[in-house]
Amino acid sequence: MEFTLGQLAALLGGTVEGDLSQKVNRLDKIQEGKTGGISFLSNEKYEPFLYETQATAVIVSEGFVPNRTFSTTLIRVKDAYLGFTTLLEAYAQFSKNALSGVEEPSFLGTGSTMGDQGYRGAFSYIGKNCIIGNHVKIHPHAYIGDRVRIGDHTIIHSGAKICADTVVGSNCEIHPGAVIGADGFGFAPQPDGTYKGIPQIGNVILEDFVSIGANTTIDCATMGSTIIKKGAKIDNQVQIAHNVIIGENTVIAAQAGISGSTEIGANCVIAGKAGIVGHIKIADKTTIGANTGISKSIKNSGQTLFGYMAMDMKEFLKSYTHFKNLDQLAQRIKELEKKG
Numbered sequence: 001m002e003f004t005l006g007q008l009a010a011l012l013g014g015t016v017e018g019d020l021s022q023k024v025n026r027l028d029k030i031q032e033g034k035t036g037g038i039s040f041l042s043n044e045k046y047e048p049f050l051y052e053t054q055a056t057a058v059i060v061s062e063g064f065v066p067n068r069t070f071s072t073t074l075i076r077v078k079d080a081y082l083g084f085t086t087l088l089e090a091y092a093q094f095s096k097n098a099l100s101g102v103e104e105p106s107f108l109g110t111g112s113t114m115g116d117q118g119y120r121g122a123f124s125y126i127g128k129n130c131i132i133g134n135h136v137k138i139h140p141h142a143y144i145g146d147r148v149r150i151g152d153h154t155i156i157h158s159g160a161k162i163c164a165d166t167v168v169g170s171n172c173e174i175h176p177g178a179v180i181g182a183d184g185f186g187f188a189p190q191p192d193g194t195y196k197g198i199p200q201i202g203n204v205i206l207e208d209f210v211s212i213g214a215n216t217t218i219d220c221a222t223m224g225s226t227i228i229k230k231g232a233k234i235d236n237q238v239q240i241a242h243n244v245i246i247g248e249n250t251v252i253a254a255q256a257g258i259s260g261s262t263e264i265g266a267n268c269v270i271a272g273k274a275g276i277v278g279h280i281k282i283a284d285k286t287t288i289g290a291n292t293g294i295s296k297s298i299k300n301s302g303q304t305l306f307g308y309m310a311m312d313m314k315e316f317l318k319s320y321t322h323f324k325n326l327d328q329l330a331q332r333i334k335e336l337e338k339k340g
Contacts (some may be wrong), residue, residue, distance in 0.1 A: 001025060001094060005057050008038065009075050011090060012059070012083045018073035024056050027091060033058070033072070040084035059083050096155065099137050115152065133170065145181070151208065163220065169208035175236070177215040180204050184219035184226075184242025184260060198222060200242060207231075213238065213254070222260075229266070247284065265301065289313065 006020035028037030030046055033055025040059035041050055050058060050070055057073045061080040077083035099119040106120045109128035114120070118132065121140035126132070130144060133152035138144065143161045151170030156162065160174045163181030174180065186198035202221025206228045212218070213236035218226060221243045228234070231249040239257040240246065247266035252258075256270050259278030264270070268282060271290040276282070280297040288294060289306035298305065307316040322329075 001091075005038075005073060005075060008057075008087065012075065012077045012086055014059070014075045014077035014083060016057075016073065016075055018057075022056055022073060027088070028055050030055065030058060038075075038087070040080045040087075042079075042081035042084070059087070096137060097135075103140070109146065121158070127164065157214075163204075165203040165220075167203065167205045167225075169206055169210060169230070171208055172206055172210045172212075174206075174212045175214040175216075178212045179217045180206070180212065181220045182217060184222055186222055186242065186260075202226065202242070204228070207248075210234075216240075219244075219260075235272075241278065253290075 002023050002025040004020060005016045005022045005024065009016045024036055024038040026037050028034060028039045030039040030041055030053050031049040033039045033053035035054055035056055037055045038057045038059070039053065039055045041047060041064070042061065050066065050072070051068045053072055055072050057075055059075045059077055059080050062076050062078055100117060102120045103122040106122060106124045108114065108126045109130065111128050112126050112130040114132040115134035115136065117135050119137040121138060121142065123140050124138045124142045126144045127146035127148065129146060130148045132150045133154070135153045136150055137155045139156060139158040141158050142156045144156070145162060145164035147165050148162050150168045151172070153170055154168055154172040156174050157176045159176045161179045162168065162174070166181040181204045183200040186200055187195035188198055190196055200220050200222050202224050204218050204220050204226045207230040209231045210228050211233045213234055215236055216234055216238045218228065218240045219242040220226060224243060226240065226242055226244050228246045229248040232246045233251045235252060235254040237254050238252050241258060241260040243261040244258050245263040247264050247268060249266055250264055250268040252270040253272040255272050256274045258264065258276045261279045262276055263281045265282050265284035265286060267285045269287045271288060273291045274288045276294040280294070282294070282298045283301040285302045286298050287304040288310065291308065292306055292310045293308040294305065294310050304313045305311065306313040
């Protein structure tokens with residue numbers, strides 16, 4: 001893919017300080033820029049690289065004033081970071097749209113349909129009676145079980161597994177190794193100390209604009225649906241158990257775990273390795289810090305929680321200050337006891 005600087009400036013709503021006909025064909029870090037590459041400068045600590053880079057062009061903000069000479073061509077935009085983000089989005093979309101057609105061998109089950117301008121990679125498998133929308137990209141070695149529904153413009157990456165009866169919305173992205181709709185962890189203890197498996201007959205619903213990270217697992221419901229609502233973003237290696245509900249635009253970082261039948265509100269932030277017990281509710285706009293354990297419902301929205309078990313972050317930090325001084329406090333108590 002090759003574009004002139006004039007074309008890129010038009011895309012970004014910017015202006016070129018130099019030759020508009022120069023061409024670029026890749027995106028580079030400013031410190032690694034070579035001829036034919038385009039980069040950006042938004043953080044002042046990277047400014048020294050501007051005067052050394054060999055990149056053909058660098059995107060900068062309108063108000064940027066260089067203090068030394070440089071050889072690259074500048075594209076000035078309102079905000080360099082947002083401008084480069086727009087360029088990344090366009091590049092990614094162009095790359096995705098480049099995939100089309102059916103590679104062989106691949107399998108499409110009886111009664112299944114796939115919309116226009118889609119892509120089925122080699123060794124992908126689609127089960128029976130599936131309904132797959134337009135512009136859907138199914139990469140090599142992806143597995144889609146029976147009766148799955150997938151909306152328009154969704155991407156299923158290599159090695160992802162979408163189990164039977166799962167519903168995936170439009171504009172979703174499921175990354176490699178993710179497993180959507182496997183059985184929930186349901187076992188009934190028996191009098192003899194063994195466990196009997198409880199059939200998991202529900203499904204998983206991913207609403208529109210949901211992103212699921214690599215090797216994340218989302219269990220199907222025992223009955224009904226496990227639901228990931230519109231705009232939620234789930235990182236790699238997250239475990240979401242059966243009958244969980246994740247609210248709109250909530251983000252969950254790697255290695256977090258959410259137990260069965262818990263409901264997470266909208267616009268929450270759950271940091272890495274957080275653990276949440278089952279059958280509770282988390283209010284909207286709750287922030288849960290890394291390694292935090294949640295053992296009861298959070299009723300008031302907008303709280304930031306930290307610690308194990310979780311408590312208000314300010315209270316936790318105050319308590320932690322005392323905890324660090326426990327040894328000194330213990331010594332002082334011993335000395336006071338001796339004097340007494």
